[in-house]
Amino acid sequence: MATVDLNQVTKEFAGGVRVLDRVSLHVDEGEFLVLVGPSGCGKSTLLRIIAGLDDATAGTVLVDGESVDGVPPKERDVAMVFQNYALYPHMSVRDNLAFSLRLRHVPTRLRERRVRDTAELLGIEELLDRKPKALSGGQRQRVATGRAIVRQPRILLMDEPLSNLDAQLRVTMRAELRRLHLEHRTTTIYVTHDQVEAMTLGDRIAVLADGRVQQVGTPHELYHRPVNAFVAGFIGSPSMNLAEVRVTDTDPPALDVGGQRWPVLAGHAPAAGPVLLGVRPDAFSWPPAATAARLDATVVAVEFLGNASLVFVTPPGRPWHAAGNDAGAPTWVARLDGRVTPRVGERVALGVEVGSAYLFDADDGRAIPAEQVPVPA
Ligand SMILES: Nc1ncnc2c1ncn2[C@@H]1O[C@H](COP(=O)(O)OP(=O)(O)O)[C@@H](O)[C@H]1O
Ligand SMILES: [Mg+2]
Incomplete structure (x- = not known):
């Protein structure tokens, strides 16, 4: 050895x-x-x-x-x-x-x-x-x-x-x-x-x-804890959803996610302007949980997997994806319970737990750290 x-x-x-x-x-x-x-x-x-x-x-x-x-x-x-x-x-x-x-x-x-x-x-x-x-x-x-x-x-x-x-x-x-x-x-x-x-x-x-x-x-x-948007988009399947959205210049700042206001995460300190938002497919709920932020989107495709369905929706901003990543379609994907899924063409409000969202610098893709969430051993 x-x-x-x-x-x-x-x-x-x-x-x-x-x-x-x-x-x-x-x-x-x-x-x-x-x-x-x-x-x-x-x-x-x-x-x-x-x-x-x-x-x-x-x-x-x-x-x-x-x-x-x-x-x-x-x-x-x-x-x-x-x-x-x-x-x-x-x-x-x-x-x-x-x-x-x-x-x-x-x-x-x-x-x-x-x-x-x-x-x-x-x-x-x-x-x-x-x-x-x-x-x-x-x-x-x-x-x-x-x-x-x-x-x-x-x-x-x-x-x-x-x-x-x-x-x-x-x-x-x-x-x-x-x-x-x-x-x-x-x-x-x-x-x-x-x-x-x-x-x-x-x-x-x-x-x-x-x-x-x-x-x-x-x-x-x-x-x-991916250090940048490339790693975030490359590790995990389906890939993390990434899109360019805006941080408002309000006090306190918020994320403008396709017209919806999301609170900025504890410890996150992004400057006003464009930012890459990352949400894993598992972080969505539908119907949206009461505590969740909303993502208004249109369903463009549904893949039924049995125990879950992959629901493809319009992204809330300019989609971004890692080079070399096959999942390059300009959609976001939510993994939802397979028993109840929205239909293609339907306008839906998906719930997102903001605590599980990621932010990355819109220019260089580097992670903007939030308050440290412990990584499971
Ligand atoms: N002998 C070589 N001469 C010139 N370019 C090469 C040679 N071997 C590999 N490359 C280039 O180097 C890059 C990396 O190749 P490689 O190490 O095979 O990539 P990977 O294994 O990650 O797919 C590719 O663009 C390939 O075309
Ligand atoms: Mg090779």
Whole structure:
């Protein structure tokens, strides 16, 4: 097991495109850190730099406190699972698993035992004599994971290992990777663009966007206390609703939310003028609770989910959404009780608990802190 430290890692590709911009990050011994961010934000590039498959333009990678700059991949004792699994097609599963041990001249008896133990751990004992082409996607994924952990590396790097699997299998494999980590405690850096995967797998999550680490924290910290509108919109599903509204120049100031006046939260001190308002889909009630502020809106679509309905409504101001976030439609969404939902076209007054709303600077997106609400442990 090992620690990993990234110190101001910068990467520019030919033509001067800066993909990573002074990325610093500490990963603890035995930690499962998830690196999440939109497609193209540099996640794979960063993993390749840690593995030694690519060089940083500037900055340092330290493993157990020692720089590994210039150390070839093989000598870093780092294993990587690639998105496409990269199994050797002409080799059996057994030989795929044994390959890295052979390369390291591990004695036959020990090698066979490790292969057997790993196959057992991943439930692929019956597949040892098959070739990769005779395996399902989920089985290939298991073999690729097995091939990485069989030699018990100091560090395990995983690059979107579940993204080629169907939704149901992804959920199963997620739980399996979690169990595997609890058993082995190998320091792991796991890359995904899927925030649900990040939330469910990570001890901590680092959100990467625009080449920079936006925020590092536990899933709870990122969800409850996002440092900026990007993280707020990226973490959570459906995404936090964000729109530009106005702070009035009255005393005391209020929020003008589509013509409705909302009180400004305790401790919030926004200047009069535009501000980004954030409301999570779960913060709405309908019919509105007596204590709630009102949002007048028109229903534009309803998705019935059984236990809940997602009700899409017109936003109270100019909608804002995080780049790379799929939920980019110019609507707000409320998650309401599935038993009573308004109809498409209906004009509704939704209730919002103002204490659960967020404010962000309209220019730079930085969170305007309210009175500290304790984050659940
Ligand atoms: N070898 C390369 N040469 C030039 N540009 C590259 C190279 N590899 C990646 N890029 C660019 O760097 C950016 C980040 O890529 P990548 O790390 O693969 O992102 P992610 O894994 O987050 O989707 C992308 O815009 C990609 O086109
Ligand atoms: Mg990638």
